[in-house]
Amino acid sequence: MNPKLAKLLYEGFSISTLEKLDGKQLNALYKKIVEQSTGVLNISKSDTAAIANAKSKKTPFVTYEEEMEEGEMTEKAVSKQQQKIMGLALSVKRGDTPKSKVSKKVKDMAKKMSEKDLEDFASTKHKGLPKTKETESKEEVKKLEESILNILEKHLPPHTTKGELINMIKRKI
Numbered sequence: 001m002n003p004k005l006a007k008l009l010y011e012g013f014s015i016s017t018l019e020k021l022d023g024k025q026l027n028a029l030y031k032k033i034v035e036q037s038t039g040v041l042n043i044s045k046s047d048t049a050a051i052a053n054a055k056s057k058k059t060p061f062v063t064y065e066e067e068m069e070e071g072e073m074t075e076k077a078v079s080k081q082q083q084k085i086m087g088l089a090l091s092v093k094r095g096d097t098p099k100s101k102v103s104k105k106v107k108d109m110a111k112k113m114s115e116k117d118l119e120d121f122a123s124t125k126h127k128g129l130p131k132t133k134e135t136e137s138k139e140e141v142k143k144l145e146e147s148i149l150n151i152l153e154k155h156l157p158p159h160t161t162k163g164e165l166i167n168m169i170k171r172k173i
Contacts, residue, residue, distance in 0.1 A: 004026060019113070041061035041062070043063050077122070079131065085106060085109070088102060092106060093110040
């Protein structure tokens with residue numbers, strides 16, 4: 001899953017709300033959420049005026065490359081089955097496959113998703129993809145655990161105990 005979408009979902013936005021936004025809107029929302037939660041501005045490296053302004057006001061900031069812009073936001077299928085169903089939804093959206101021949105789920109995808117997003121998922125190469133998502137779950141959980149531990153190591157004081165961490169998590173839930 002796209003890390004920006006994951007962060008926005010974590011912050012309480014519903015998937016149906018996020019699906020209605022285009023890439024530029026998602027980026028703007030993500031940037032605002034990160035700035036509010038950290039107090040640190042996210043400024044494009046090419047935005048020299050904003051960097052100068054932040055420096056003059058002594059506002060904390062980080063810079064990012066332009067890859068966060070709308071054109072770079074592409075999705076890839078995580079399984080062969082997902083790639084196939086997205087291809088079918090794309091076919092329905094383009095009118096190549098009659099709606100009467102597909103399930104309600106496929107019709108809903110064709111209706112709710114943009115042609116570009118469907119193309120991104122459907123164009124994913126099969127090589128290296130599991131047949132279904134479940135076949136990769138254990139590996140993903142391990143990667144997620146490692147990512148969480150890395151984040152914790154970077155953002156928590158070194159003296160934080162397991163009990164304090166559990167209490168912080170409980171308060172957030």
